[in-house]
Amino acid sequence: MSTDQSTIVLVGHGMVGQRFLEALAERGLTATHRVVVLCEEPRPAYDRVALTSYFSGKTPDDLSMTDLAFIEEHGIELYVGDPAEAVDREAKTVTARSGLVVGYDVLVLATGSYPFVPPVPGKDATGCFVYRTIEDLLAIEEYAKTATTGAVVGGGLLGLEAAGALKGLGLTSHIVEFAPRLMPVQVDEGGGAALLRTIEEMGLSVHTGVGTQEIVTDGEGAVRGMKLSDGSELATDLVVFSAGVRPRDQLARECGLTVGERGGIAVDEQCRTVSDPHVFAIGECALAADGRVYGLVAPGYEQAATAAATIAEDEAAFTGADLSTKLKLLGVDVASFGDAHGTADGCLDVVYSDSRAGLYKKLVIGRDGTLLGGILVGDAEAYGTLKAFTGSVPPVSPESLVLPAGAGAPAQLGPAALPDDAVICSCHNVTKGTIRGAVTDHQCVTVPEVKKCTKAGTGCGSCVKVLGQLVTAELEASGVEVDKGLCGCFGQTREELYEIVLALRITSYQELLDRYGREAARGGDGCEVCKPTVGSIIASLAPAIGASGYVLDGEQAALQDTNDHFLANLQKNGSYSVVPRIPGGEIAPEKLIVIGEIARDFGLYTKITGGQRIDMFGARVEQLPSIWARLVDAGFESGHAYGKSLRTVKSCVGRTWCRYGVQDSVRMAIDLELRYRGLRSPHKLKSAVSGCARECAEAQSKDFGVIATSSGWNLYVGGNGGATPRHADLLAQDLSDAELVRLIDRFLMFYIRTADRLERTSTWLERIPGGLDHVRDVVVHDSLGICDELEALMSAHVAGYRDEWAETINDPEKLARFVSFVNAPDTPDPVVGFVPERDQMKPDLPLLSIGHRPLEGTSQR
Amino acid sequence: MTLAPETTDLLVQLRLTDGWFTVCDLNRLLPGRGVAALLPDGTQAALFRDRTGTLYAIDNRDPFTGAAVLSRGLTGTHGGRPFVASPLLKQRFDLATGQCLDDESVRVTAYEVRARAVTAAV
Ligand code: SRM
Ligand SMILES: Cc1cc2nc3c(=O)[nH]c(=O)nc-3n(C[C@H](O)[C@H](O)[C@H](O)COP(=O)(O)OP(=O)(O)OC[C@H]3O[C@@H](n4cnc5c(N)ncnc54)[C@H](O)[C@@H]3O)c2cc1C
Ligand code: SF4
Ligand code: FES
Numbered sequence A: 001m002s003t004d005q006s007t008i009v010l011v012g013h014g015m016v017g018q019r020f021l022e023a024l025a026e027r028g029l030t031a032t033h034r035v036v037v038l039c040e041e042p043r044p045a046y047d048r049v050a051l052t053s054y055f056s057g058k059t060p061d062d063l064s065m066t067d068l069a070f071i072e073e074h075g076i077e078l079y080v081g082d083p084a085e086a087v088d089r090e091a092k093t094v095t096a097r098s099g100l101v102v103g104y105d106v107l108v109l110a111t112g113s114y115p116f117v118p119p120v121p122g123k124d125a126t127g128c129f130v131y132r133t134i135e136d137l138l139a140i141e142e143y144a145k146t147a148t149t150g151a152v153v154g155g156g157l158l159g160l161e162a163a164g165a166l167k168g169l170g171l172t173s174h175i176v177e178f179a180p181r182l183m184p185v186q187v188d189e190g191g192g193a194a195l196l197r198t199i200e201e202m203g204l205s206v207h208t209g210v211g212t213q214e215i216v217t218d219g220e221g222a223v224r225g226m227k228l229s230d231g232s233e234l235a236t237d238l239v240v241f242s243a244g245v246r247p248r249d250q251l252a253r254e255c256g257l258t259v260g261e262r263g264g265i266a267v268d269e270q271c272r273t274v275s276d277p278h279v280f281a282i283g284e285c286a287l288a289a290d291g292r293v294y295g296l297v298a299p300g301y302e303q304a305a306t307a308a309a310t311i312a313e314d315e316a317a318f319t320g321a322d323l324s325t326k327l328k329l330l331g332v333d334v335a336s337f338g339d340a341h342g343t344a345d346g347c348l349d350v351v352y353s354d355s356r357a358g359l360y361k362k363l364v365i366g367r368d369g370t371l372l373g374g375i376l377v378g379d380a381e382a383y384g385t386l387k388a389f390t391g392s393v394p395p396v397s398p399e400s401l402v403l404p405a406g407a408g409a410p411a412q413l414g415p416a417a418l419p420d421d422a423v424i425c426s427c428h429n430v431t432k433g434t435i436r437g438a439v440t441d442h443q444c445v446t447v448p449e450v451k452k453c454t455k456a457g458t459g460c461g462s463c464v465k466v467l468g469q470l471v472t473a474e475l476e477a478s479g480v481e482v483d484k485g486l487c488g489c490f491g492q493t494r495e496e497l498y499e500i501v502l503a504l505r506i507t508s509y510q511e512l513l514d515r516y517g518r519e520a521a522r523g524g525d526g527c528e529v530c531k532p533t534v535g536s537i538i539a540s541l542a543p544a545i546g547a548s549g550y551v552l553d554g555e556q557a558a559l560q561d562t563n564d565h566f567l568a569n570l571q572k573n574g575s576y577s578v579v580p581r582i583p584g585g586e587i588a589p590e591k592l593i594v595i596g597e598i599a600r601d602f603g604l605y606t607k608i609t610g611g612q613r614i615d616m617f618g619a620r621v622e623q624l625p626s627i628w629a630r631l632v633d634a635g636f637e638s639g640h641a642y643g644k645s646l647r648t649v650k651s652c653v654g655r656t657w658c659r660y661g662v663q664d665s666v667r668m669a670i671d672l673e674l675r676y677r678g679l680r681s682p683h684k685l686k687s688a689v690s691g692c693a694r695e696c697a698e699a700q701s702k703d704f705g706v707i708a709t710s711s712g713w714n715l716y717v718g719g720n721g722g723a724t725p726r727h728a729d730l731l732a733q734d735l736s737d738a739e740l741v742r743l744i745d746r747f748l749m750f751y752i753r754t755a756d757r758l759e760r761t762s763t764w765l766e767r768i769p770g771g772l773d774h775v776r777d778v779v780v781h782d783s784l785g786i787c788d789e790l791e792a793l794m795s796a797h798v799a800g801y802r803d804e805w806a807e808t809i810n811d812p813e814k815l816a817r818f819v820s821f822v823n824a825p826d827t828p829d830p831v832v833g834f835v836p837e838r839d840q841m842k843p844d845l846p847l848l849s850i851g852h853r854p855l856e857g858t859s860q861r
Numbered sequence B: 001m002t003l004a005p006e007t008t009d010l011l012v013q014l015r016l017t018d019g020w021f022t023v024c025d026l027n028r029l030l031p032g033r034g035v036a037a038l039l040p041d042g043t044q045a046a047l048f049r050d051r052t053g054t055l056y057a058i059d060n061r062d063p064f065t066g067a068a069v070l071s072r073g074l075t076g077t078h079g080g081r082p083f084v085a086s087p088l089l090k091q092r093f094d095l096a097t098g099q100c101l102d103d104e105s106v107r108v109t110a111y112e113v114r115a116r117a118v119t120a121a122v
Helices: A015-026 A051-056 A068-073 A134-144 A157-168 A189-201 A250-254 A297-311 A383-389 A398-402 A432-440 A447-454 A464-477 A494-504 A509-516 A530-545 A562-566 A589-602 A621-633 A665-676 A737-754 A761-767 A771-779 A787-800 A804-809
Strands: A006-011 A033-039 A077-080 A084-088 A093-096 A101-103 A106-109 A113-115 A128-130 A149-153 A172-177 A205-208 A212-217 A223-228 A233-235 A238-241 A245-247 A279-281 A325-329 A332-338 A348-354 A359-365 A371-377 A423-425 A576-578 A605-608 A614-619 A646-651 A685-690 A704-709 A712-717 A729-735 A834-837 A840-843 B005-016 B019-025 B033-038 B044-049 B055-059 B074-078 B081-085 B092-094 B113-121
Touching: A006 A015, A006 A101, A015 A033, A015 A068, A015 A297, A051 A134, A051 A157, A084 A250, A128 A134, A134 A157, A134 A238, A149 A157, A157 A172, A157 A238, A189 A205, A189 A332, A189 A348, A189 A359, A189 A371, A223 A238, A279 A297, A332 A383, A348 A398, A359 A398, A371 A383, A383 A423, A383 A464, A423 A432, A423 A464, A432 A447, A432 A464, A447 A464, A494 A509, A494 A530, A494 A737, A509 A530, A530 A787, A530 B074, A576 A621, A589 A605, A589 A614, A589 A621, A605 A840, A614 A621, A621 A804, A646 A665, A665 A685, A665 A704, A665 A737, A704 A737, A712 A737, A729 A737, A729 A771, A737 A761, A737 A771, A737 A787, A761 A771, A771 A787, B005 B044, B019 B033, B019 B113, B044 B081, B055 B113
Parallel strands: A006 A033, A006 A106, A033 A077, A106 A279, A128 A238, A149 A172, A149 A238, A172 A205, A646 A685, A685 A704
Antiparallel strands: A084 A093, A093 A101, A113 A245, A212 A223, A223 A233, A325 A332, A332 A371, A348 A359, A359 A371, A576 A614, A605 A614, A704 A712, A712 A729, A834 A840, B005 B019, B005 B113, B033 B044, B044 B055, B074 B081, B081 B092
């Protein structure tokens, strides 16, 4: 290293320190300067935000943010495990613990924070921990092996995360929070109540409004419990303090730099310390020019970029950052934005709260109707839009923004209504105007292009959904044809592909891709979106186009979603569930006994489903053929619980037994279930038949529902239970048996022909132009003249139906696929394990979901 | 008796630290679909074959859920690169490198894999 180079010394190699080094490299400063880094921890920078994912299987290496090649390539001198101990500002030197003395021209402090431990007696006892570094986690993990109960002091963000981790380690976990609610910083009382309920349901015990007074120890000085401020005592073997953090400004204090009253190294807008132009401070140790210490990583990154720019003599300033956050905490959505606590003068709250469902939504509205901020717990779907509206008057009433769909008037507020200066991405401070500009001036036509161009959506990811809506709206507005193609492989919609397959009788996916796929996709292997979609189209049309109706035949096997490929439903630990068909829900005792015997013999968990049949869970892949051999032998068939196809036709007991019944609903349900079984469709199909208007079978919540009348049947279509319930619409009245069946034939085939992939009949009915009236015109009045063809397609399906499990167990080549390991067919997958639960068993999962809090956008769907 | 060398089916082999490990006959791999293999150290690999016959192998364990299921995912091509989508939560992994395409910070082990004609004396 030549000595005439000036030297930049960085103290602290945490998240912000590492980002600072990257910013130096991007600006070419690593080439012109000697860069020395003093790193206190025994490992270079790692992803502290994702710390807890260590407990869900990530190794310290996985968490690393430091590429040693980067350090080497840029000639950075990195001293790991060697903290700075003193700074001499006069001599401009830093002394490290090892005795190393480095002279600096520019000193950058990025020393982060330390966890605050309240000064209670016993706080240093064996078994007391903090939650900040990988070393802390390793120590907690080791100690937890000998513990049964753990308590976390502090019910904030990190406290909840720590408590989740303790639970994941198998401990009974408690959270002790001094404030009257959980996450007091982010949410208000109502939000805390909603959160409390959900957290308690996860089996964590929460004690709010009580302080920790003393840690009680045993003779050997190990933790035994805690004394709380309400006089009670909580027995515990392990304590994690998570009561907030304080800036690490000791080094700065000792060398006479100005620190804030409540800590933090005081800096100006360029992140330069107010006391010494040669010294900068960034990240959690800095007291920013706006008087705040930021405890989040995004503002720290901005400060890192600002400091690097200033060193490069560029203009940059850090004037403050948005503290809006959206998190998935132990699986619960929690978001807060803007003036979440309503501190502005005269502002009003609009609140929707359902603490039973763990839902809480609050908007803070200014006197003139301006949206100032808000809090969302349990459902943060609207976060992106609402955050962007902050600071402006939303075009619809605030109530309609928080009310759940169905209650009052739900408002669909598109981002089109946003003003141009609304900030869409707060991580990178990108406005709607900039995003529109990317589309109109920079010719970006896809979300990834816009992300690259504007950086929007490349931080926490929580704005990506709104970003997508904006890009589409902008493209449509500027007359650009929006790509409505199915996926990256096909420019056609599902409906168009259906027409191609039917008209040209194409039975091979590869042929379809190579002839009709997008140029770049031809000759390739397709993708996980179009393969099952085309597989389903070919299966729906199989008899009509001359394809095999058996989904495991030839190339078709490779197109099927994993569930269809194993003719069973994959469960979270890699085992499968088995659902034999029980048409109409009617079953004779002999068959019930067979199911019971099989479940007993194979050790399966059994449950009556919401679809009036019986599900057996926990089968390993290599057990499926033997289970089905016995089921088929006893006269059972596949229930297609795994397929996008007909599930169940539920029935009520009807006229045969019920004093009110006017038709034989059970018989009709059985007939319909047998007619449409095995029919592959864009999404699953469900049905029900009720024997009278009392509707015990809930037919109006089904894709096609039938209700008996004294003179026949009423047919309802487009109903849905599930996530967005919809009552079915009456399509036709007082039908005879034959009329009913013919109408359902047409309706289903028209739906299969025109729906999008994974579009239930309910959404399809609302989407297609003309809606219910159009569908009625087509299937009742045959306005398009296609009813003969629709009926013919359905009869071909009915005639061609074969039970796919019976077919599979008689085909040795197909059976060979049902093994855990191709090279050890008799060895069960050791990852699939079970533990007892009530009188049966459940999957044994090593520390998976709990304690894992992916930031929105880090995982797709 | 004459001794004639005869070529049997092609065998699929994985490169482990101590050499090539034979897994199965090539014809057990359907184009566009995977199989799982148990490795000598008790871990698992997922093996795939694309439509051109190229072979790939990565760790079978889905890092997002812990279940050993990647061999059961759907495969495809994205930007010219082969991938498998986890059957559980659908994250995609590059088959050649093991890199997760939906989360930069996640990568699974990728193995070298080859098909070998094994010559047997008859
Ligand atoms: C087993 C069962 C729950 C139970 O224990 O009762 C169940 C279990 C699953 N349901 Fe369901 N649903 C079951 C009845 C229902 C019902 C009730 C009904 O059918 O009357 C509904 C509401 C009615 C409806 O669909 O409109 C229902 C609405 C859903 C939805 C939401 C669909 C929607 O349009 O909003 C999904 C998600 C999806 O399909 O995308 C879903 C998805 C699932 C999946 C397939 C999730 C998955 O991908 O792993 C579950 C796997 C089952 C398995 O592994 O075997 N399940 N599910 C029920 C099986 C019924 C059967 O015998 O086949
Ligand atoms: C479990 C957990 C979850 C979190 N989740 C989120 C989240 O979801 N979103 C979010 O925005 N933020 C989150 N945070 C906060 C985020 O991690 C911090 O804001 C970020 O790490 C700050 O970066 P930093 O570089 O300023 O400090 P740090 O990452 O703490 O780095 C400072 C480094 O400096 C070292 N150091 C200190 N003194 C010296 C010295 N004298 N000499 C040498 N080295 C020294 C320290 O050892 C440390 O390695 C979370 C934090 C934790 C602990
Ligand atoms: S729907 Fe009518 S016929 Fe059926 S069980 Fe209920 S009351 Fe009886
Ligand atoms: S808000 Fe856009 S990436 Fe975080």
